[in-house]
Amino acid sequence: MQTVNLTQMDKEGIAEKVIAMGGEGLLNCVQCGACASVCPVARAGFSLYCKNLIKKLQSGYMEEILEDSSTWACQACNRCTEICPRDVKPSEVVFAFRRIQAEELAISTSAFTPLMSLYETGHAVYNKRSKELRKKVGLPETPPTSIGDPKAVAELQKILDDSPMAELGIFLNLMSRKQEK
Amino acid sequence: MSKIGVYVCHCGENIAGVVDVEDVRQYAEQLDGVTVTRRNLFMCSDPGQEMIRQDIASGLVDRVVVAACTPRTHEPIFRTTLEKAGLNKYLFEMANIRDQGSWVHAHDKYGATAKAKRIVASAVGKAANLHPLEDKFVDVTPAALVIGGGVAGIFSALELAKMGHKVYLVEKQPSIGGAMAMLDKTFPTNDCSACILTPVMVEAANHPNIELLTCSEVADVNGYIGNFNVRIRKNQTYVDWNKCTGCGACAEACPVRTANEFNGGMDHRGAAYIHFPQAVPKKAVVDMSVCINCAGRKLGTEPRISKKTGQPVLAACEKACPSGAIDRSHHLPAEGTLRDIEVGVIIVATGYQVMEKENFPEYAPDSPNVITALQMERLISATGPTGGKLLRPSDHRKPRTISFVSCVGSRDVRHHTYCSRVCCMYMIKQARLIKEKYPDIRIFMHVIDVRAPGKDFDEYYTRARDMGITFVKGKVGGMEILPADQVRVLGYDVDLGSNIEVDADMVVLASAMEQPPTAKLLARKIGLSFDGAGFFKELHPKLKPVETAVEGVFLAGCCQGPKDIPDTVSQAKGAAAAAAIPLCQGKVRIDPTISEVDTEKCSGCGICTPLCPYNAIVLKTYSGRPRAMIDITQCKGCGVCTAACPSAAILLHGYTDVQILSQIAALTRAA
Ligand SMILES: Cc1cc2nc3c(=O)[nH]c(=O)nc-3n(C[C@H](O)[C@H](O)[C@H](O)COP(=O)(O)OP(=O)(O)OC[C@H]3O[C@@H](n4cnc5c(N)ncnc54)[C@H](O)[C@@H]3O)c2cc1C
Ligand code: SF4
Ligand code: SF4
Numbered sequence: 049m050q051t052v053n054l055t056q057m058d059k060e061g062i063a064e065k066v067i068a069m070g071g072e073g074l075l076n077c078v079q080c081g082a083c084a085s086v087c088p089v090a091r092a093g094f095s096l097y098c099k100n101l102i103k104k105l106q107s108g109y110m111e112e113i114l115e116d117s118s119t120w121a122c123q124a125c126n127r128c129t130e131i132c133p134r135d136v137k138p139s140e141v142v143f144a145f146r147r148i149q150a151e152e153l154a155i156s157t158s159a160f161t162p163l164m165s166l167y168e169t170g171h172a173v174y175n176k177r178s179k180e181l182r183k184k185v186g187l188p189e190t191p192p193t194s195i196g197d198p199k200a201v202a203e204l205q206k207i208l209d210d211s212p213m214a215e216l217g218i219f220l221n222l223m224s225r226k227q228e229k
Numbered sequence: 230m231s232k233i234g235v236y237v238c239h240c241g242e243n244i245a246g247v248v249d250v251e252d253v254r255q256y257a258e259q260l261d262g263v264t265v266t267r268r269n270l271f272m273c274s275d276p277g278q279e280m281i282r283q284d285i286a287s288g289l290v291d292r293v294v295v296a297a298c299t300p301r302t303h304e305p306i307f308r309t310t311l312e313k314a315g316l317n318k319y320l321f322e323m324a325n326i327r328d329q330g331s332w333v334h335a336h337d338k339y340g341a342t343a344k345a346k347r348i349v350a351s352a353v354g355k356a357a358n359l360h361p362l363e364d365k366f367v368d369v370t371p372a373a374l375v376i377g378g379g380v381a382g383i384f385s386a387l388e389l390a391k392m393g394h395k396v397y398l399v400e401k402q403p404s405i406g407g408a409m410a411m412l413d414k415t416f417p418t419n420d421c422s423a424c425i426l427t428p429v430m431v432e433a434a435n436h437p438n439i440e441l442l443t444c445s446e447v448a449d450v451n452g453y454i455g456n457f458n459v460r461i462r463k464n465q466t467y468v469d470w471n472k473c474t475g476c477g478a479c480a481e482a483c484p485v486r487t488a489n490e491f492n493g494g495m496d497h498r499g500a501a502y503i504h505f506p507q508a509v510p511k512k513a514v515v516d517m518s519v520c521i522n523c524a525g526r527k528l529g530t531e532p533r534i535s536k537k538t539g540q541p542v543l544a545a546c547e548k549a550c551p552s553g554a555i556d557r558s559h560h561l562p563a564e565g566t567l568r569d570i571e572v573g574v575i576i577v578a579t580g581y582q583v584m585e586k587e588n589f590p591e592y593a594p595d596s597p598n599v600i601t602a603l604q605m606e607r608l609i610s611a612t613g614p615t616g617g618k619l620l621r622p623s624d625h626r627k628p629r630t631i632s633f634v635s636c637v638g639s640r641d642v643r644h645h646t647y648c649s650r651v652c653c654m655y656m657i658k659q660a661r662l663i664k665e666k667y668p669d670i671r672i673f674m675h676v677i678d679v680r681a682p683g684k685d686f687d688e689y690y691t692r693a694r695d696m697g698i699t700f701v702k703g704k705v706g707g708m709e710i711l712p713a714d715q716v717r718v719l720g721y722d723v724d725l726g727s728n729i730e731v732d733a734d735m736v737v738l739a740s741a742m743e744q745p746p747t748a749k750l751l752a753r754k755i756g757l758s759f760d761g762a763g764f765f766k767e768l769h770p771k772l773k774p775v776e777t778a779v780e781g782v783f784l785a786g787c788c789q790g791p792k793d794i795p796d797t798v799s800q801a802k803g804a805a806a807a808a809a810i811p812l813c814q815g816k817v818r819i820d821p822t823i824s825e826v827d828t829e830k831c832s833g834c835g836i837c838t839p840l841c842p843y844n845a846i847v848l849k850t851y852s853g854r855p856r857a858m859i860d861i862t863q864c865k866g867c868g869v870c871t872a873a874c875p876s877a878a879i880l881l882h883g884y885t886d887v888q889i890l891s892q893i894a895a896l897t898r899a900a
Contacts, residue, residue, distance in 0.1 A: 051728040054673060054699070055630055063697065075694050078679075079702065079724045103724045106699065134691070 057108035066105050071144030073136035077102045083128035083138040094118035098128045098138035101145060110148075119146050120156035150216065160218060167219050170194025170204050231357045234265040234290030235349060236281060238272035238297035240327050247331035249342045253296065256346045262357045265289050272297050278310045285314035292356040296324040296349045317361035319821065319883065324352035347896055354895030358888045362821040367862055369455040369573040369811050371395060376447055376751070379407020380426065380794060381786025381801040382578035383433050388805030390438035394812050397570055398433065399461060400443045404508035405430050407580050408787075411491065411603060413610040413617075415794060416658040417689040423507055423612070430509040443510060448567060450754045453862050454781025455573050455817040464565040467515035467528075468501075472554035475511030477503050482549035487519045489614075493604035495622060496614035501546040501555070506612050515546065515555070517563065529560030574781050574808040577757065577765060578801065579748060581787035584638040584740040592634065592738060593708040596716050597622040599736045602633075602652065605659050619663060619670075621735045623714040628670060628734035632718045633660060634705045635676045638741035645741050647762045649791045652739035653680045657693045659737065664696045672698045673731050675705045675720050683793065701729060708736065742791040755782055764790045775804040781817075783808045822883035823864040824871055826857045830878035833857070837870035837879065846870060 066074050083098040084090040090097035096104075096118040104113055119142055128138035149155060162172040170193060179189045190196035194204060208219060235257040239245035250268050257266045265284050269277040272295055284290045293316070295307050300323040308318035326345040334341035371394060375386045378400030386398040398405065409415075410430075412422035434441050442461055449460040468479070483499025491498075491505050500520040503513050517528075524544050526532065532541035547555045583603045586594040593599050598621050600608070611617035621628045633656045638644040653676065660672045674693075679700065681690045694700065703721035711717050711732060718731040744763040752759065756779045760766040765788050768776040775783045785804035786797045811817050833855035838846045845863035848855045857878075859870075871881040 051730055052722070052725065053730040053732065054701070055671070055730070055732040075697060076691065078694070078700075100724070103722075107722070107725060 052107070054107060062105060062108050062110050065148065066141060066144045069144035069147045071105075071137075071141035073132075073134065073138075074102060074105060074141055074144075076134040077106065077136045077138075078134055079103055080133060082131045082133060083136075086127040086131055087138075088123055088125060088127075089118060089121045092121065094121050097122075098142055102136065102138060102141055105141070105145065114149060114152055114154045117156035117158070119149065120159050122146075151212070153216070155216065163213070163216075163218050167205060167208055168201070170201055231262045231292045232264040232290050233260075233262045233292040233294060233353055233356050234267075234281065234284050235260075235263055235294045235296065235353060236272050236277070237266070237268045237326075237349075238277070238295065239268065239270045240298055240331075241270065244297070244327050244331045247335050247338055247341045248326060248345045249338070252342055253326070253345050253349060257294075257296075257349050257353065260350060260353045262292075263353060273303055273306055278307075281307070281310050282314040285311070285316050291316065291320065292359060293321045294324055294349065294352045294356050295321075296326045296345065296352070298327040299323075299325050319362040320356070320359050322352045322356045322359065324348045350895040350898070351892040354891040355888045358885070358891050360882075360885075362882055364821055365819040365861055366816040367455055367819060369815055369817055370457075370571045371812060371815070372397065372570070372572045373574045373576065373808055373812065374399065374447075374457070374459055374570065374572040375576045375578060377407070377578035377580055377786070377788065378402070378405030378433075378441075378443065379578060379580045379786060379797075380409045380429075381580065381788075381797045381804075382407070382576070383429055384798050384801035385576045385578055385785050385805045385808070386439050387429070387433050387436065388802050389809060389812070390433075390436045392805075392809055392813075394438065394809065396439045397461070397572065398439055398441050399445045399447060400441075401446050401464070402504060403444050403466070403512060403514050404504040404510065405433065405441065405443060406505075406507075406509065408603070409794060410505060410507070411493075411610075412606050413613075414658065414662060416654045417683065417685045419658070419662070427507045427509070430507070434509045441510065443512075444514065444565075447751060447754060450575070455811055456862065457572050457575060457781065459570050459572060459575075461568050461570060462565050463568065465517070465561055465563055466512070467517060467555065467557075467561055468513045469554040469556070470510070470512045472552045473512045473550075474552055474554075475503060475508070475513065476551065477513070478549040478551060479513050479515075479546035479555060482545040484523055484545055485519050485521055487516070492607045492614045493601070495600075495604060495607060499546075513554070526557045528557055531558055573812055574783065575755065576783045576785055576804050576808055577751070577755065577777075577788055578785040578804075579745075579751065579788045581742040581791065582745040583742055584644070586738055586740065588644070588740075589637060589738065591707050592637065592705070592736070593710050593716050596708075596710050596714070596736075598628075598714055598716060598734060599708070599738065601738050601740045602655055602659065603740075605737045606655075609659065609662055619667065621714070626734075627667070630671045630673070630731065630733045631660075631663065631735045631737065632673045632675060632705075632716075632731045632733040633737045633739065634718070635674070635739045636704060637738040638743075639739075640677065645743060645762060647791070648680065649739075649742045650680070651742070651791060651793045654683070654686060654689070654793065656737070656739050657681070657690050657698075660698045661689075661693050661696060664693075664698055668697075673718070673733070674698060674700045675718070676700060676702060677704050678702065683795065703729070742787060744788065748788065755779060757782065760790075762790065764788060775800060775807050781808075781811060819861050820866065822881070823861060823866040824859050824868065824879050824881045826859055827878045827880060828856045830876050831856045831874075832876050832878070834875065836873055836875065840869050840873055842867065842869065 081099055087097050096116045122142050126139050165174055166172045194200040237250050237254045239250055254266045254268050271277055304323055308321055311321050312318040326348050330341050330345045373389050373396045375382045375398045378398055386396045389396050409422055409426050415422050433439050444466050445461050445463045448462040451458045479501040480499050480503055483501040485500040486497040488494040489496050489498040501515045524542050526544035535542050607613040639649040681687045702723040705718055705720045707719040709717040716733050716736050718733050720729050722729045758766045765784050767774050783804040785801040828851050835848055837857055843863045843865055845860045846857050849858045868881045871879040
């Protein structure tokens, strides 16, 4: 890595922005590494994960890491938040950063499918084949969630349409696809 | 015939794991004069001691040999056992079969057992020839000397004074207070240093039991615990302190401008000056090394009479002083005045110095904007050179970026291997104080790691992060001077895994605390020794942390090792408590195992007098003839004189010829 001049980095406002976007514990991190030790993103070898993302944000990085799609590999397993001795809530920092990435349309294509699924079913991840499985073990085919409840899905879509997510244009696509059908 | 009891200790597995203790016991049984032999897992335990007590009480033994560990730690215990059972405590001998047996011959069980037998035989041989001895006592001079008037010395003095003991508090500077008087605020509570220190300084000065001797140093120390004769040199101040009111008129009038040490050389003072605004005592001094003898007023000369006014022409300071405390007509001796005092105990509290930046060529010492942390304390202090405004030295402008560099001279084999213990915390303190006052200043802390182990310390550090102070893990390796008086700090960020640079307007070096070189002189006068790091050595790092190898001399504060104010004050109070023991007892015990001259045999040849390393022997006239006399308070029982005396007139109690020869006989005879 090249030498980084910390004074010349445009640090102004970066920590504040991350904190405003939900990464409230950003400054508390002491870089102990506990979060990374259990983080599936880190363990799978992605370049940006809780600990080093936090360090970079603390040091004033933004432009340099905005396009890094590793953050979208976060499974929201929350193991980092459970283990962090400083109550940083690292997963919240990851999500805050993803919100900033999304604002800049620096969104990974891998995130599209779950978002579309969320809009369509109310679940980011929904396995259609689960119907058979549920039947087999004697459960109703659909769980008592938005799945079997078109009214609930409609309400959810309204919320999403009014949220900053609508600006990503993904849902618009879905609407037109539906209309085409 | 003596009745000797031999008690063999297992010392858990320490001895018994190697030495066949039962074999040793059986061997002892058949030695001359031995009436009882026993073993125990721990002879020093209550049941072990009880065994000895009962054997003495029932008349079975009148001499005791314990074959166990070292007499250094355990002889006092067993002597007390004898005393409690009503036997003279010097009828005891210890056979060290652990340190000199099992420990050194762990690989050779047979050999270790054979050696243990010899050691026991030798002790039994000596025990048969032991005589009862009596402790001697001398009176203690009811006064204490505290050397160094920093926060450690002040608290030690106050504690002793409050217990009712007379204390001489000697400080080489014009005022007491030490380094703490230079600090702005103090971690971990951020209370103002002067606000908490000044009242204590005043209390010490006003206490009826404390005699404050500032501008003074210890010139010479003689004597021993209970009776030290100390020569104090009061350095020349050139101001009559009986008259000086501390108004400061002389300091203002003095035309000389020289670097002001109290403010880290960042402003100036006159040749006539007052140490600092809250000085105690608040008295002026004239620094003759920079005085220019204005108006031609050389010291010890009568003033010239002005032709115009007919009045004497005086120096600026003389003229300014409203109370006539400065009179240059007197010939005042440059070496000051000497005074002898007598004290029973001494507490050494001479503190530390910080390393100056010139020691670190890699950290751009030529830049005026690179300063030590102690200078930073003065720069943010309301009584400092800028009245508390943070202005960088080169151009008196407010800095926008500051880098703090840790472990400068500490944890570095090229300088000091130890951690100075307070730097992490005072760096965080300074950064926090600056950030609180000027939130727009960017602060970088370059650390190997942060050491914040005290009460409330880690919380204090966490708060610094919350305030937006940036911590960079990695030691700074170099600096470059940039245009516009900036300094480029070259570092490494371990967490980023990358080299980093900071273009700083100011750099603060957390330079190591170290023993000042003057400590060597004092150590020589008192007989103190040093530890590996160069600080004064305590007698035992855990159990005797304020005592020294010189009985009656105690340590307090940073002269014993770097520490913060809470630890310094705790140690100062501990040293006072330890020093109070002989003062309260009123007498000190003199070990009777020392030398004595038989005046009938002594020929007065005087061979012994120059040989004694403790100057304990003088020739005195006895029935009209010169005779050697040993001062019992000075003799340490080394035996040099005993061996040298051509008339065999000197007896070393506890090590008589008969006793030593019987040991040799036993050692050479034993199987
Ligand atoms: C930059 C800096 C900031 C610090 N900030 C804090 C803080 O915020 N909180 C905290 O708890 N600690 C702080 N410390 C530590 C603190 O300064 C020490 O713990 C404390 O001053 C030690 O007191 P002392 O009496 O042992 O030594 P000193 O203060 O050094 O006093 C020793 C005194 O002995 C005198 N003396 C020396 N030799 C002789 C002699 N031969 N004869 C007569 N007198 C002699 C000296 O003139 C001096 O007055 C800081 C230290 C530094 C360097
Ligand atoms: S566990 Fe918490 S403190 Fe440790 S590196 Fe991760 S976020 Fe930072
Ligand atoms: S025994 Fe040692 S200290 Fe005592 S008088 Fe002899 S030489 Fe001096």
